[in-house]
Amino acid sequence: MASKYLAEDGLGPSAKLNHWMPGISPTPVQVVLFDASSSHRLIQGNMKNTLIGWCDHTINFWRGCNRVSEGCRHCYIQRRNKDPFHGPVRTTQATWRQAAIWDREAVTHGTRPRVFTCSLSDFFHPTADPWRKEAWALIRKCGNLDWLILTKRSDRIAKSLPEDWGAGWDHVWLGVTVESQEWVIRVADLLVVPAKTRFVSAEPLLGPVDLRPYMARLNWVIAGCERAAKDKRRPMNIDWVRDLRHQCDKKEKAFFFKQYYVGTGLYYDGILDGEVRQDWPVVQLSEETR
């Protein structure tokens, strides 16, 4: 049922309720602590280089992109570069080396950080074809990290996989963005590709999305509002989020509610109807990967 509470800033009743419920302290982005010397975010003693709650690090083997659909309208690379939409350029070796550093740190600390690539581009962008083989080799080598690859160019995944991909690599999660029902077609592209972990990012969520026909073969769904200036962002109806949560729960799949607005405040606490919904899929690692 459509919510009558669809608000100018995309809030439904639960989002408002979150902020009135006793015992629940929402965590607005403003309270996040930064180590100014390193630009790293400090969360519970772990070093992160990103505000994206569902990963620990982002790495960009190339930067820049071109818009492909409505979900790109307020792409956050715009906020970092005056003219970002000219196609990707390869980043420096220092950036690439960072992956091996995280990989070693993971061994030292006994953790498995999640690395999102490419947050400021698209891993399957055609301009990056000459560089992708090297990126795959690095990803292959850094098996102590879980690599999250999210794309809107789903039709290019199958032809851009490495030769030894086989049934998929344990430590690589493949995902597609589905901002509205129109783009559920990307999930069909994802499902023809072998992968150990598959996910959908419904962000910016611009309308209701029905993933039921595919849910059995998905592992994880992320949902979140569009991040943009108040007069520019398109509203997210909280009922669309509830429906995705319901679809996941019914098939016992992980669901991650990433972000929502309350007025001008952006919240990352994942609270939906008084409950934090920020889950990750359980990944089975073979002896070879461990």
Ligand code: SF4
């Ligand atoms: S595909 Fe992703 S990185 Fe590229 S323009 Fe769209 S939102 Fe931005």
